[in-house]
Amino acid sequence: MSIVSRYRLRLARKRWLFRAFRKRRELISVTKRVKAIKPADILLFSTLRNERARLPYFLKYYRGLGVNHFLIVDNESDDGSHDYLKAQPDVSLWRSAHSYKRARFGVDWLNWLQMRYGHGHWTLVVDPDEFFIYPFCDTRPLRALTDWLDASSIKAFSAMLLDMYPKGPINTQAYTEGQNPFEILQWFDSGNYTISRNKDFGNLWIQGGPRARVFFPDAPERAPALNKIPLVKWHWRYAYASSTHTLLPRGLNLVYDEWGGEKASGCLLHAKFLDSFATKAEEEMTRRQHYANSHEYTAYKAALEDNPDLWCKWSEKYINWRQLEILGLMSKGNWA
């Protein structure tokens, strides 16, 4: 990589950091419990809108893994998410009435909060419908993973987005608050992911899964990216470039081995396709606040008219992380 393009990336990073710094004005603190954060705490950052039904299980899940503090940006929820989060003892809440799209889909807001509060901590950046799975997550807490990453001098940990779906049309099984979404969304695609390398940022670009298969069979290049790096030992100079797909400095994107070996990695189980999905897609279509003119949602809406079944006879039923590791979707690397 030439010095010129390296310098260009450096400038891009600084620009994003400055942008995040400017966008801090769009955040209004609601409850600030950041004083309670201890030096070694694991922090979770998230931005959301109208996720009241999902929140109880989301918080329970991550508390169970050992997340110590949640820093959440609420983008104009009107379904009670706001009050619910305000009442949680380990949540610091900000709200923003500004455009999600113009904050680069929330990245600017979170970059700011991470710059301000994440420095020196292991930070997990996930959406309320993403559930982090890592090797040995059924027997070892998140702290075991971060301790091991620290000891191995690894700063960023990859977790591919794995779209989970129900058997039968999406809206037949109703999700109730507090329920484990994967009681409904039990299925996933095990082996139809395409990978290419992004030369500029050095990260992998992964697409595929049920969304490519059902919604984008004729335009696979438009299928959403599934590569994510949600867990990072944060430094205030780091920045997410686009969602949690890409980080800068680019060395952080090297979460894969290039010489034949396997690095350790996890998965983000994606609980997108609950019965609320259709309403959500409808709403996003009118708000037009999503990536690339919300073409993703345009495709969903078109397909949703006939209420599709994402399930097929080769769908795999989720059991545990070991299954994902055997299927080659994630790896233990040299953690044993």
Place this chain on the structure above:
Amino acid sequence: MSIGIIMLCHTALDRAAQVARHWANHGCPVVIHVDKRVTQAEFNAFRASLSGLADIRFSGRYACEWGTWGIVAATQSAAHIMLQDFPGANHIYLASGSCLPLRPVRELVTYLDSRPRTDFIESVTAADVGWAIGGLDSERFTLRFPFSWRKHRRLFDGYVQLQRRVGFKRKIPAGIVPHFGSQWWCLTRQTLSAILNDPERAKVDSYFQRVWIPDESYFQTQARRFSTHIESRSLTLSKFDFQGKPHVFYDDHLQLLRRSDCFVARKIWPHAKELYRVFLTKGPEHKTSTEPNPGKIDRLFSRAIERRTKGRSGLYMQSRFPNENWENGKSASPYSVFEGFSDLFENFEPWLSKVTGTRVHGHLFSLERVEYAGREAVYNGAMPDSAAIRDYNPRSFLSNLLWNTRGERQCFQFGPTDNQAINWQLAKDHNATISVISGAWAVSLFKSDMNFADILKEAARLQRFEQEHLTILQSPWTKARYRIWTLAEFVENPMEPLQTLVDEIRPRALRRLNEAPRMADLSGFGQFLQDLRNQGMQPMLMGDFPVDDSIKPNATRRGRPYLLR
């Protein structure tokens, strides 16, 4: 008779205190060294937490940076206190704050009592050691290391390089034969006091103060001088990964640790509550004579190293995306590619499927759709039959298919009518077996009802594609096994090559083929080729096809492919 325990602690002092109390309560005196970099307040709290116990001492504190003399100095001073204050200690066991005894202390005492003169210390000559990291083995003893490896890695490496280039070598003092091995030993009182009271100790110490990682060589070398009986192994179970950092044990290793019958394990994750609870409370009675048997744990960790360095062949995923030629096998399992067979034989796919008992795909790279076996719309791993998705990343498509079906040999058709983007991938894959009947695509054109002008154009196009494909196959970079017959050769003698192909897919089925696939009717095909020639095209890849249909399948002549690798 008792064992003295020396503990070197720097983090997780609460756990260290717990273990120290365990040793002391079971009659083993403990001398603890706490790293100087631990704050005074933390040290005081730690010391206070152990104040009720008579047989615990604290030694003078040294800063123990990894790879430096501090650790040896700390060990020496603690050993000194141990020998002085506890004359009953016959064996002295060096442990760290993150070590955990796995078997009852009594068993360790009995074990050592029955071997009163044995020193347990891994001690290997510098020439024979295979595990040293960073290429520094014998050079540890002959170079100088004034720069910190942790803080100034570049200076460290640069200075090593410089010394190598200049040819600098330190002199090893007379009488010292460098040995090294695991830092964690168990020495007899006699050997340890001989080492500490060595008349030449000042000289030896000053030499080792500038050796790299002396904690892995000082006692290992000195023990060779004074011990009467060395058992070259460590009683502490401690495994290192490919970066040279110790593997950590967690709660889920409980059963593994229990069955290992090792006395002490390192390193335990400080939050592994279950391990500390189980091993520090009274366990079930053991057969006291059992020898340590870490085989299972060895295997677990060597598998982990292999996964990290070699990975699973044919797997491409978020954390394994090898550069070209570093794949360690481009694909997951062997597969067969057939070119021209389904043009020449009307029922090739079902026939092959029947005689080999495998699922046989059609043209996976057909422009219209992916022709999976049985023309299914979705295949293993939920792969769709969309040509657009396949063509978006043909490499991923093929490696996915082979990964998803690993363990079951894949067979598919290929030809110049298909997407050619996969050409090089096939050619460079040593798992691929490619069988080509060159020019067989002309049979399909011959059978088609297109008008002749279009046929002519199409024939020229397909010939060009196939020519390019064959050139790639015959290039020096090709790793695939391939065979090429011309159409004329194959038609003359089809059974012999078919038998070879089938044997390759089912090597153990020693049955001769008794049923041939149905060959297309070729009467008039020679004339068809002549017509192409007459219109100005040059069909080259079919071989010699006489105009008068005189070519007939001949079962007796042995035909050979003209290229085989």
